[in-house]
Amino acid sequence: MSKTNEKNKNEFFLEVKNLLLKRGERTILDRVSVTLPKGETLVLMGLSGAGKSTLIRCVIGLLSPTSGEILINGSNVANLKGRALDNLRKKIGMVFQSPALFDSLTIMDNIAFGLRENTKIPEAEIKERVLKALHIVGLDGTENQFPSELSGGMQKRASIARAIVTNPELILYDEPTSGLDPIMSSVINDLINDLKVTFNMTSIVVTHDLKSAYAIADKIILLYKGKFLLIGSPDEFSKSQDPVVRQFIEGNSKGPVKM
Amino acid sequence: MKDLLIKFFGGVGDKTLAVFEYIGGIVILLFNAVMWIFRLDIRLKLTIQQMALLGVNSIFIVFVTTFFAGAVVSLQLAELAVRYGLGKFVGGGVAIAMCRELAPMLTAVVVAGRAGSAITAEIGSMKVTEQIDALEVMAVSPVKYLVVPRLIACVVLFPILTLFADCAGVLGGGVVANILAGIDLSLYTDSIKNMLFMEDFLGGLYKSVFFAIEVVLIGCYQGMTTKGGAAGVGIATTGSVVYSIIVVFITNYLLSSIIFSL
Ligand SMILES: Nc1ncnc2c1ncn2[C@@H]1O[C@H](COP(=O)(O)OP(=O)(O)OP(=O)(O)O)[C@@H](O)[C@H]1O
Ligand SMILES: [Mg+2]
Numbered sequence: 001m002s003k004t005n006e007k008n009k010n011e012f013f014l015e016v017k018n019l020l021l022k023r024g025e026r027t028i029l030d031r032v033s034v035t036l037p038k039g040e041t042l043v044l045m046g047l048s049g050a051g052k053s054t055l056i057r058c059v060i061g062l063l064s065p066t067s068g069e070i071l072i073n074g075s076n077v078a079n080l081k082g083r084a085l086d087n088l089r090k091k092i093g094m095v096f097q098s099p100a101l102f103d104s105l106t107i108m109d110n111i112a113f114g115l116r117e118n119t120k121i122p123e124a125e126i127k128e129r130v131l132k133a134l135h136i137v138g139l140d141g142t143e144n145q146f147p148s149e150l151s152g153g154m155q156k157r158a159s160i161a162r163a164i165v166t167n168p169e170l171i172l173y174d175e176p177t178s179g180l181d182p183i184m185s186s187v188i189n190d191l192i193n194d195l196k197v198t199f200n201m202t203s204i205v206v207t208h209d210l211k212s213a214y215a216i217a218d219k220i221i222l223l224y225k226g227k228f229l230l231i232g233s234p235d236e237f238s239k240s241q242d243p244v245v246r247q248f249i250e251g252n253s254k255g256p257v258k259m
Numbered sequence: 260m261k262d263l264l265i266k267f268f269g270g271v272g273d274k275t276l277a278v279f280e281y282i283g284g285i286v287i288l289l290f291n292a293v294m295w296i297f298r299l300d301i302r303l304k305l306t307i308q309q310m311a312l313l314g315v316n317s318i319f320i321v322f323v324t325t326f327f328a329g330a331v332v333s334l335q336l337a338e339l340a341v342r343y344g345l346g347k348f349v350g351g352g353v354a355i356a357m358c359r360e361l362a363p364m365l366t367a368v369v370v371a372g373r374a375g376s377a378i379t380a381e382i383g384s385m386k387v388t389e390q391i392d393a394l395e396v397m398a399v400s401p402v403k404y405l406v407v408p409r410l411i412a413c414v415v416l417f418p419i420l421t422l423f424a425d426c427a428g429v430l431g432g433g434v435v436a437n438i439l440a441g442i443d444l445s446l447y448t449d450s451i452k453n454m455l456f457m458e459d460f461l462g463g464l465y466k467s468v469f470f471a472i473e474v475v476l477i478g479c480y481q482g483m484t485t486k487g488g489a490a491g492v493g494i495a496t497t498g499s500v501v502y503s504i505i506v507v508f509i510t511n512y513l514l515s516s517i518i519f520s521l
Contacts (some may be wrong), residue, residue: 062392086398094396100389104381114397 013038013202014059014170019068021054028054030226031068036219038169039200041192043213045248046223047257052206053097055223056172059204060094061085072170090118093163097174097206099155101147101162107134108143111162118166133161136191138184153179160188164195171195173205177212189215210249214238222248224257284484285476291402292410292476302408309412313374314420320369321420322427328361329353329428330435337440346440350447351454353432354425358455359519362424363463364511366417367470371503375478378409379499382482383492391483406479410472417471418464425460462518469510474503 014036021029028051036042044052057063059070061077070077072088080088101110111130115121121129134140137157139150147155156179163171173192177185189212195201207213213220213234220237222230222245230237230245238249247255295301333353340346382405385391394401429451436442481499485491 057392060396062395089396089398092396094393096389096393098389100393102385102390102393103388113399117397117399 013073014042014204015069015071016055016059017069017071019055019058019070020066021051021058021063022066027226029058029065032223032226032228034219034221034228034231036202036204038202039196040218041196041203041205041216043217043220044204044206044223045208045213045220047248048208050223051226052223053174056094056174056204056206059172060089060092090114090166091169093166093168093171095156095159095163095171095173095176097178099147099152099159101155101159103147105146106143107139107145107147107150107158110147110158111165113162114166129165130161133165134158136164137161138187153181153184156180157184157188160191164191167199168201170202170204173203173207175206175208177207177209185209185212186215188212192216281480285480288402288406288476288480288483289472291400292406295400295403295407296411300403300407301411302404305404305408306411309408310416313370313377313409313412314416316377317366317370317373317416317420318423320373321366321424324365324369325357325362325424325427326431328365329357329431329433332356332361332428333432333435334439337436337442340442341440346442347446347450348454349436349440349442350429350432350450352450353436354429354451354455355459357428357432358425358460358463360463360511360515362428363421363467363470364507366421366424366467367474367507367511368504370413370417370420371474371478371507372500374413375474375503376496376500378475378478379482379485379496380492382479383485383495384489386483386485387488387491401483406475409479410475413471413475414468417467417474421464421467425463459519462515465518466511466514469514470507473506473510477503477506 016032016034018031018033019029020027020031032055034042044055046052054063058065059072059077061080064078072092075084075088077085077088101107102113105113108127108130111133112126115126115129116123131140131143134143137160139154139157139161142150142154142158147158150158156176160173160176163173171192176192177188180188192203192205193216196203203216205212205216217234217237220230220232220234221228222237224244230240230242232240237245240246240249243256247257333349336349336352337346340349382391385405391401391405394404433444433447436447437444478499481495481502485495487494
């Protein structure tokens with residue numbers, strides 16, 4: 001028994017256990033559980049307002065669950081405070097649904113922010129890494145501009161660059177491809193896969209884009225009415241006969257899900 | 260009737276609770292800020308930036324308001340002085356009124372309107388666009404990064420602006436005394452030298468340090484607790500100015516009764 005426990009500890013990088021989150025009277029997440037091994041990509045899907053952003057905000061400790069645990073490398077996020085929480089957060093990157101770029105800083109300063117604050121890497125190398133990250137997301141030559149001078153999709157990509165530039169162990173993407181053209185979306189999908197292969201990065205990706213989901217996911221979750229209606233591989237997801245899943249995949253306005 | 264009473268006292272109770280919660284929030288914010296200052300984890304560049312920004316923002320309006328405040332005190336005193344032949348008290352009267360009360364208070368009120376509102380609007384819009392969350396996620400304390408530089412900037416700036424306001428008020432008073440009441444400028448300055456003590460002048464500066472802390476903490480707290488988009492930022496900003504002015508007036512009375520008690 002204890003042996004398997006130990007094994008689990010090493011195996012699962014991220015473990016959500018019986019997570020309950022209430023906001024006022026409303027239950028947003030209703031005792032959900034999932035595990036994610038290191039180096040895998042979890043795609044989180046669900047209707048607008050289902051609680052996807054809420055879940056990843058819990059993962060990084062911006063929201064405290066009502067009950068239940070989120071373990072990252074064995075430590076419970078909700079119990080961490082101050083320096084311990086900061087140390088965990090330094091290993092996590094996050095792409096917000098709104099780009100959340102610092103609008104008083106240039107794109108260069110935005111993306112360099114984490115490296116300058118949390119590492120002793122020399123400035124020249126930081127600049128080099130920032131330019132490389134910008135190149136990856138197709139934003140060459142924007143480093144001296146301010147976020148307000150970029151289009152919505154460009155801001156989104158800058159925020160992806162800001163999250164990946166620190167080489168975190170875990171990245172949380174909240175709709176990374178929303179507002180991007182189909183080609184750029186594919187570039188971002190490839191980026192997520194490349195990071196997984198090259199750095200063994202673990203990712204949680206919230207998306208509404210089925211094509212992206214199939215391209216990147218090791219595991220797909222459909223969050224519906226506060227529960228994980230389905231947890232499975234892309235294959236299991238696409239072949240599911242559950243009427244809600246079917247309606248979701250086919251994008252029907254008619255079916256068990258009423259708007 | 261009974262329902263009405265319950266509702267009334269329930270409402271009063273809720274409001275009282277909210278006030279205590281607010282004060283608690285401010286105290287915790289102060290505590291956090293002081294902790295970063297003691298750790299000497301201070302952003303010099305940001306602090307100087309804030310000083311320049313908030314100082315430049317406020318200096319003109321501080322000059323105008325206190326110049327005319329000095330002028331109006333002088334107007335009242337000079338009229339009495341001419342009537343009763345007490346011209347040698349006008350300069351001292353203006354200077355004492357300015358240094359003890361008017362300069363520190365008007366400076367605080369004006370800066371609350373100018374800089375306090377700017378602080379709330381900036382931090383509040385960062386809050387509603389998730390930039391504060393982004394700071395936290397990148398393991399950078401918003402208190403260290405946003406509050407401490409503004410706090411230090413204002414604690415340095417307020418006494419300087421108040422000193423400047425003292426001068427502007429005395430100048431305004433002098434101009435009025437000279438032109439309207441024909442009081443000689445040398446009589447005016449002699450009167451200041453005879454009547455104004457160092458304590459009057461320093462007391463005002465001490466108070467201004469308290470006002471700085473109040474205005475900045477209220478401004479930052481309002482910003483960091485902003486909810487609900489652009490409309491929320493507007494509400495938070497108005498609240499920041501109103502609460503700051505109320506708190507400055509109340510603490511001004513308390514501080515004056517301690518500092519200038521006989
Ligand atoms: N600050 C808040 N206070 C109270 N309730 C909130 C707050 N933010 C979100 N909610 C509620 O939580 C629920 C989940 O919101 P969340 O943002 O997690 O949805 P989502 O799945 O990310 O949706 P979308 O796909 O539209 O981004 C929503 O129904 C919303 O009403
Ligand atoms: Mg969302």
